[in-house]
Amino acid sequence: MATLYIDNRPYDVKEGKNLLETCLTLGFDLPYFCWHPAMGSVGACRQCAIKIFKDENDTAGRLVMSCMEPVGKETRISLDHPDAEKFRKSVIEWLMTNHPHDCAVCDEGGSCHLQDMTVMTGHNYRRFEFPKRTYVNQYLGPLINHEMNRCIQCYRCVRFYKDYAGGKDLDVYAAHNHVYFGREKDGILESEFSGNLAEICPTGVFTDKTLKQHYSRKWDFTFAPSVCQHCSLGCNIIAGERYGELRQITSRYNGDVNGYFICDRGRFGYEAANSVDRIYQPALKEENVSLNQEYIINDIAALLSTSNCVGIGSPRASLESNFALQQLVGNGNYYSGWSDEEHRLNKAALNILQNRTAEIVSLKQIEQYDSILILGEDLTNTAPMAALTVRQAVRKKPVENAQQNINLATWHDAALREYIQQRHSDLFILHPHSTKLDEIATQVSYSTPHEIAAKGFTIAAAIDATADQVIDQIATSLLNAQKPLIITGTSLFNEPLLAAAEAIVKALKKRGKQPGIFITQADCNSMGLAMMNVPPLSSAFSKLSDSTLIILETDLYRNLSTEKADEIMNLPKRIIVFDHIKSTTSEKADIKVPVGMFSEADGTIVNNEGRAQRFFQVFVPKNEWLKESWRWLSLLKALKDGKAIDENLSISNIQSTLVEALPQFRGIEDAALSEDFRLNGQKVPRAPHRYSGRTAMLSNENVSEPKPPQDIDSPMSFTMEGYRGIPPSSVTPFFWSPGWNSVQSINKFQIEIGGPLHDGNPGVRLVNSNSSITPIDFEQKTEKISLKEFEWQLVPVYHIFGSEELSAKAPAIAELTPKPYLGLNQYSLAKLNLQENDMATIEHHGRAYQLPVRLRAEINNEVALILFGLPQTAFFVKPVIIKIRPASNGITNNNSKHE
């Protein structure tokens, strides 16, 4: 601890941090631009100047940049010394000389750091009377808008994009007053994290282009704390609504999960909620007409009581919804929506976490590990934010070296990067094809999934060997690391890979190490579904004949082969689908019931590390169908059982039944504060206090303002009324603090800058030791798959845009989705006598599919890559062996079902 005297008042503070973050932690307002809590200091903008004094007798002092000055044992500073104030005022006046007067039409207005800092500094009159410099803007793709005239040259964008996220196509040009931040020419930004520029930029140079199409000011939104639904990591997000439409997603700080950032799929995938593929009205297959709500529900209830019911759950539906379905159909009649392979994979993932051989690593904790092995996972495309954290993790050792060797603090960003150059700690990647992280890897190797698993077992054996000399480079590195980490996942559908990961952590543990494990899965609630411990789809077959089948928020045709899915769909007498988005399954159902998407619903999902996280309803849609699936299913259960309908059934009610029936979920009630929590007797408002148009918005329908909707599921109100302070972290709908309108106000919500939120980061880790679930045996088969002539192993390749079901429905994401292709290496192309872009015919299960081929020089001779999850490649649901031949003329394309 050190003592910091600020204007002669003593404060106990941590030593070694810089003065700016220390002052902000203490709650002082000090303006800044170039410093960012996740990216450290470079001292470029000169905005955070303060006075520092030698000792108590020093009255003159000297001006320093607070972001560049460490806290010493006893430091004396002044924030409001007239010299410092004058300096800061002159800096902002200079920064503002060229800044346009366009706040009224700028998307950043109202959530702008530059506005906040200008007001804070007291610069309110422009003396500069000359023409401002202007620029030509660039087209940067469908996600980000460019408006260079607003730039104040803080360099944060390139520091994030290039240095932090590893982007290659955004840079800074020229000098003096014509500095330009942009691409070499117009074009789509290549980084998967480009959306963060909208939050990183302190003004309106980079803004969210999808928001522009239905723009609202920050103060006019209704916000709710939510959790991203587009991969298994469960990044925390803030979802904003205006005029009954989801309009914006921004990151919600969580010091254990995503930190300050989110990926572009998470930020821009939200438009699926407004897509043309939403199901808004119920439909019966025969007539395909919309029907009265009461009639439909009673009809379904009657169906359920007269026939045996079977339920199929979903890894993208909330725990509550899955549980409500289980309750409705009965324990023995409820199945996961998974194929046998997926079932085993996800159970295996859960099993490894439950064994507790290794530390279960949270997303943000990845940054603490100094030797990382990635076994068969293309993180950038399957769990993008994990790739971003791995990029920070490889700096760990060099940063520590810099501290030891030249006493360089971790926040000294520019100096650190100069010192570190290209050095990085060990990262090993074993994957079938090249990935974006390869550029920072110590060693990469491309082989088939089975060979990767076999290599994993070799590494485990090498670690396990009692011989002092370990010859394997990866084994040596893991053994020598302070904190070794194994990252793997389910995306290659290869169980031995998980077994290999388990074997490696066991071996490391045996040698006295504390290894970490991080396993990614396919969907936002895959772990939750695995924890429910229900049988896979194949077990349902015997019960399906003549049954009433209820399918919850899932598309069987994504998880099963078309043949298998058809088989399931043909057996039951009636099929009822509850879903919010159209799919092959929903369109084949007898009864289709619309339900609320995450923005219209409350629920809990469990992320890949077993952390239960609560997402809250953002707004109440006018369409009364759009409620949580669990609400509909609970209502049906009451009707079926002939019990009274509980109009006030809240999420806590269903959670307490859930925890009673499934004790492994004990703790989900604590993932967020319950609905009866009040602060000073008040609810927490979802809307900022300046929310406008409340009475006018609906006046075309009714001149008297209707009663605002009530929220029986959370301690938040749907309006601006309520508690005015900083709410508890789990129910923080947005970040705002007086004088801090932009996202930078997060500083006020943290215990210390970059640390946990006040009252802790939200979410509850559910996976504990002593679990009652019996471990399953791993399939340890790693023998080589034998291929016949003209046979290849089809291996999935993922793309951040397009491979995930929901986000692919967002127009901006759809625009960026690559065309489907079949990837083959030079040898395979030559063997088939094919050139790039020629059509190849894939034979699989007696059907033929045609795809253009693309050269992927790095892959193995036995491997053929296929882009996963697109409608055109939907026939691919697990690794299979396929026959490939050139598509000859005259053969018609049998792939007609997708056209």
Add this chain to the structure above:
Amino acid sequence: MLAVKEIKFSTEALKKVDEIIARYPESRQKSALLPLLHLAQAEFGWCSTEVMDYVASLLNINPIEVYEVASFYTMYHLKPSGKYVLEVCRTGPCCLVGAEKIINILENKLGVKEGEVTPDGLFSFKGVECLAACGYGPVLQIGPEYTFYENLTEESVDELLTQLRNKN
């Protein structure tokens, strides 16, 4: 229109390229960027996008990394330039003693705007950052020898232009 000619260094220049790159440690070949750009500018007259891409390929770096550097330094010409490029200092002190007036004079006398070339191919001019001769402003310099012309006035600019024209 200028004929599109292939951007490729002569054999002698390529030898020089190898010499320059050899000055820097292994895998630090990017350090050779500044001298290579000078060499390229001497060889091709100005640093077009194609020339910068060519330099990037020689150093095995991304073109954007070359643009970043070349656009920072005013001694690299990113537009076609005349035989004589009059580089007028436009930083504060020179502006106070009339640098902008000198730029106007050049515009009038040469009949071209900044970044354009006179029809005879002799002249172009551009504003550059501080030439470190603040006591003698306004100043301009002319490459490749970078001769300084100080305390400029309308008459001295006139005289300079006549001198240069007479040389040709």
